[in-house]
Amino acid sequence: MKLPVVLRPGEAGYIVAEVPVLPGCISQGKTVKEALANIKEAAELCLESAEEEGWILNNEYTIEQIEVAA
Numbered sequence: 001m002k003l004p005v006v007l008r009p010g011e012a013g014y015i016v017a018e019v020p021v022l023p024g025c026i027s028q029g030k031t032v033k034e035a036l037a038n039i040k041e042a043a044e045l046c047l048e049s050a051e052e053e054g055w056i057l058n059n060e061y062t063i064e065q066i067e068v069a070a
Contacts (some may be wrong), residue, residue, distance in 0.1 A: 001059075003019050003021060003022070003043055004019065004020060004021065004063055005017055005018065005019055005036065005039055006018045006019075006020055007032065007035060007036075010028050013030070014028045014029065014030060014035075015028060015029055015030070015031065015032055015034075015035040016028045016035070017029065017035040017036060017038065017039035018039070019039060019042075019043050019046070021057065021058075021061055022043055022046045022047070022050075022057070024046070025039070025042055025043055025046040026039075026042070027039040027041070027042040
């Protein structure tokens with residue numbers, strides 16, 4: 001299964017990684033490679049926990065971007 005991951009700068013030079021289709025699935029790493037490895041593990045644990053609780057990931061989603069005035 002492939003899931004989208006958002007990477008952004010975090011505190012103290014860390015990179016924060018989040019899977020937006022898995023609410024609360026967030027991790028971090030010192031490098032992009034480490035952040036991706038950590039979020040992969042976190043996503044697997046989130047999916048495992050969700051399955052135990054009877055929650056099923058909806059595989060039908062789209063990723064879009066919006067432009068906002070800041």
